[in-house]
Amino acid sequence: MEWFFQQLINALALGAIYALIALGYTMVYGVLRFINFAHSDVLMLGAYAAFFLAPPMAKVLAPQSVASALVITILAAAICAFIGILIEILAYRPLRNRPKLAVLITAIGVSLFIEFTGQHKSVFSSARRRFPDLLPTTDFHFGPLVVNSNDLVVLGTTIFLLAAMWFIVHRTKTGTAMRAVSYNMQAAALMGINVNRIVSFTFGLGSALAAVAGILYSMRSPSIDPLMGIQPGLHAFIAAVLGGIGNLPGAALGGIVLGLVETFAGGIPGLSNYRDGIAFAMLIGILIFRPAGLLGKATIEKV
């Protein structure tokens, strides 16, 4: 039985990470109706930003303190927000009125561009590096069960950011504008909404989320490389689709469900080989019966 509860803890921790990354996919999709495949690479850039910020920050603030971790995360998020806005302006904006497929393929191109530029010797190089410990880690023992402090941080951050995103989208003026743009871009522009600014803001927000996710992901598995975003990005994308892409609580639910399936499949000898296969088979199953995803009803309230 303790085995079951330990796996439950593992599943929640993994699911929370997927949910956090999926939030970024969903934010952008909700407004622009397109999958930003470069999201997973912005995640990688966020991890690298923190990697390079940590040593100079250690001179200013005490290393491994909450304050320094917070400052590093906010700075990295700001850097990534800037990069995200830049990507949108340079790569996606010129294609906004073209067929969706063109933008989608451009997104794949941007993704490859970032990955391979990152692997160049004079950029990050392809070698894996040790991600610095931003926070002291402790293991909390509850009888035979172990909970790592990093997992609690991930869970807390995901819940907080989910609430923050929901608040921004539903309770602020910018959020109202975002929903309007998502509804009908031309009509929103006619109503006096600066569409470019709203789209930029969405990309900035999505990329900042990616940066936070990248940092938290690297804190759990402290090894970073320029291709580190691909695998979690793919899984988070699945989570977003599973929960109903464009739907914020859906992203969180999808992440948790995926975490549960992967963890329980992975913990069974003989099945651990197929854990991704099982997760993807489940996705196909859900999409057959609920094409819009778990929470993605044909609602008007997408993001």
Next chain:
Amino acid sequence: MKKLLSFLLLSGALVGCKPSGDSAADDGKFTGPPIKVGEFASLTGSEATFGQSSHEGTLLAVEEINAAGGVLGRKLELITDDTQSKSGEPATVVNKLILRDNVVAVLGEVASSRSLEAAKVCQDNKIPMISPSSTNPKVTESGDFIFRVCFIDPFQGTVMANFASKTLNMKKVAVFTDVKSDYAKGLAKFFKERFAANGGQIDGELDYNGGDKDFKAQLTAIKSQSPDGVFVPGYYTDVALICIQAKQLGLNVPFFGGDGWESEKLVEIGRGAVEGNYFSTHYSPEVGTEKSKAFVENYKKRYNGKTPDALAACGYDSALVLGAAIKRAGSTEGQKIRDALAATKDLEAVTGTITINEKRDATKSAVILQIKDGKYKYLTTVNP
């Protein structure tokens, strides 16, 4: 759009390439055009340190051969291509090396899955290939043009199984295998056979996919079996994270594995979590002959004080064996080089005395190292 994509891919591939050979050498003393030797290595990607170490060793050997007058009065020219640690790439780059660059022989790679892919291409084109450190037996079974200068996994698996049951007195071990890698699967199989034959019990056989970052599901399952130790025949990047997450889950038993562990990245990423663990490999700079001492010294001189690892030593030996074979063949013809390679006997090399057996594998001893204070400490040498 397709053009743009392929352009991006191509430019990515070009960026990944390293300039090959040494242009500094004096061409005046050579009597003929250079002899082109191809090398394919994982210079970037998940096993980058393997490919880079191996490449540095190979390049050093080629430079030394050229400094000593080359082969057959001609200079050896090393043409290196990157496989990006990806499957699919080796076939592409080796085809390019053979068809476009017209190399006389091919050296590479570290990872067995990728060597297997290239072996087929080399065999079809009747170009001899030497793998420096792919240990899966299937590699040289690909054909009579495929050689290697390292031991094979049945031997390595036996060594670690005996070490676990006899030296560490383990009765019950779990095996955690990277199912994406032919190397890991082969090594796991031979380890399990031997460990069971020694009267041990394999309890808990879990799998992961190379490149995964979360292993807690499998490790929790392993922990619930409470084994005496865990055998992880994988590659260093995954192993470091596995050890970290095992410690977090309170799984405090020794982990041990094969030559895929050996990289300075293992301790850099794993830190305290990998302390006290064991692995087998080809060579340790702590022990060895005059030849290996000279190698360590020259390597440090050439690469800014970097200590060579086993993969650098194997890379060096692969070029050494090839150079000697071309010399004995007296020709750069594929068939003649092949016959000379097959006849390699008692060649003094860095990782030991190399004799190529009838299966085109090298019969060599293995060393077992333990991670102590972030260093690889030599424990013992096991002879075949």
